[in-house]
Amino acid sequence: MENLLAKYFRPKLPHIWCPGCGNGIVTACVARAIDKLQLDQDKTAIISGIGCSSRASGYLNFDTVHTAHGRAIPFATGVKLTKPEHNVIVLTGDGDATAIGGNHFIHAARRNINLTVVVYNNNIYGMTGGQFSPLTPHMSMATTAPYGNVDRPFDMYELAKGAGATFIARATTYHANLLTDLIAKAISHKGFALVEAISACPISFGRQNKMGGPAKMMKWQRDHAVMVEAMAKMDQTQLEGKFPIGVLYQGEGQEYVTEYQKVIQRAMGSDK
Ligand code: SF4
Numbered sequence: 001m002e003n004l005l006a007k008y009f010r011p012k013l014p015h016i017w018c019p020g021c022g023n024g025i026v027t028a029c030v031a032r033a034i035d036k037l038q039l040d041q042d043k044t045a046i047i048s049g050i051g052c053s054s055r056a057s058g059y060l061n062f063d064t065v066h067t068a069h070g071r072a073i074p075f076a077t078g079v080k081l082t083k084p085e086h087n088v089i090v091l092t093g094d095g096d097a098t099a100i101g102g103n104h105f106i107h108a109a110r111r112n113i114n115l116t117v118v119v120y121n122n123n124i125y126g127m128t129g130g131q132f133s134p135l136t137p138h139m140s141m142a143t144t145a146p147y148g149n150v151d152r153p154f155d156m157y158e159l160a161k162g163a164g165a166t167f168i169a170r171a172t173t174y175h176a177n178l179l180t181d182l183i184a185k186a187i188s189h190k191g192f193a194l195v196e197a198i199s200a201c202p203i204s205f206g207r208q209n210k211m212g213g214p215a216k217m218m219k220w221q222r223d224h225a226v227m228v229e230a231m232a233k234m235d236q237t238q239l240e241g242k243f244p245i246g247v248l249y250q251g252e253g254q255e256y257v258t259e260y261q262k263v264i265q266r267a268m269g270s271d272k
Contacts, residue, residue: 004031008041010061017052020214022173022199026120027056029176029197030091033183044087047076049096052127053120053199056091070101073108076115084257087187090117095125095133098154102134109163112191113256118183119156119194122201130204141208157248160194167193168249172221173200175245185247191255198225198245 008031017023034044046062048054050069057064063086067075072090080088097105097119108115124142125131132142132149135156139148160168167189171179179197186193200206200217211217226234228244 004028004035008034008061009059012059015059016055018203020200020202020217021052021126022122022197022201022218023053023056023120025173025176026053026118026179026197026199027059027091029179030056030089030118030183031060032180033187034087034089036180036184037187039087039187043083043085044089045076045079045083046089046091047072047079048091049093049101050127051093051096051125052201053091053093053122054096056120070096070099070104072096073101073104073115073117077108077113080113080115080257081260084114084261088115089187090115092117092119093126093133094119094121094123094135095131098134098156098159106159106163109160109165109192109194111256112164112166112253114190114192116183116186116189116193116195118186119196120199121156121196122199122205124201124205124208126201126204130208136205140205142205143208156194156196157244160192161249164192164253165194165249166191166251166253167247168196169194169247170196170198170243171245172198172218172225174218174221175225178245182247189250191253198243 044062046057046060046064048057048066049072057066065075072092076088076090121135123136125133131144134154136149157168169182171182182195186195202214225245226242228246231244
């Protein structure tokens with residue numbers, strides 16, 4: 001197999017990510033999923049927002065846009081409407097996607113526009129020094145919550161499902177093969193597809209929360225993530241502290257770009 005690094009990554013080393021950061025694993029899974037599907041590199045666009053994970057667009061060898069904070073999805077919406085034949089993949093962080101970009105996230109899900117959104121969820125704003133995000137767990141430490149975060153976090157599955165997403169999946173960087181597979185499934189899905197990638201930030205989250213470094217953080221993922229099918233057979237005691245991974249939801253619904261094109265056809269009078 002052709003060398004994935006040479007084919008899909010721009011020669012921009014060294015990258016900015018800290019040693020032990022999960023961002024490289026998630027980004028490699030995105031490249032592997034694209035390779036698995038043998039997508040046309042010239043018809044695949046990668047759009048990102050701002051933050052540690054959003055730097056991924058700069059390292060990948062596709063048509064890419066590194067946009068403003070929280071605005072990856074509106075840019076991606078514009079690209080998809082202009083080039084419906086393109087595979088449009090959004091790479092974004094938990095803060096970028098669910099705080100400043102939260103409104104864009106729910107409305108893109110509501111429209112069921114055919115985008116793949118990979119949320120690198122490291123539970124914190126890493127790049128700016130460890131402020132809590134809408135996905136920081138309750139009572140976790142953050143620089144803006146030195147005595148514990150009192151906010152209740154979003155559950156990305158519930159948020160996306162409630163807003164109307166038609167494909168929702170979750171995996172961790174420990175489960176890299178599963179993550180690759182889920183990203184490939186999300187790209188193949190016709191509609192708004194979310195993949196939540198649970199990723200370790202050993203510096204801005206791990207240190208403050210005494211998680212014990214990159215290897216221990218990945219072991220934490222291994223010990224707390226359970227395949228959704230297996231979870232259904234577990235009792236309340238076994239479920240304590242666990243979260244599901246795998247395909248959490250897949251449904252159908254009218255897709256935004258397809259519907260929009262019908263409107264264009266009607267306006268042009270070509271449906272008569
Ligand atoms: Fe990764 Fe955290 Fe470092 Fe950002 S601050 S590069 S998320 S380890």
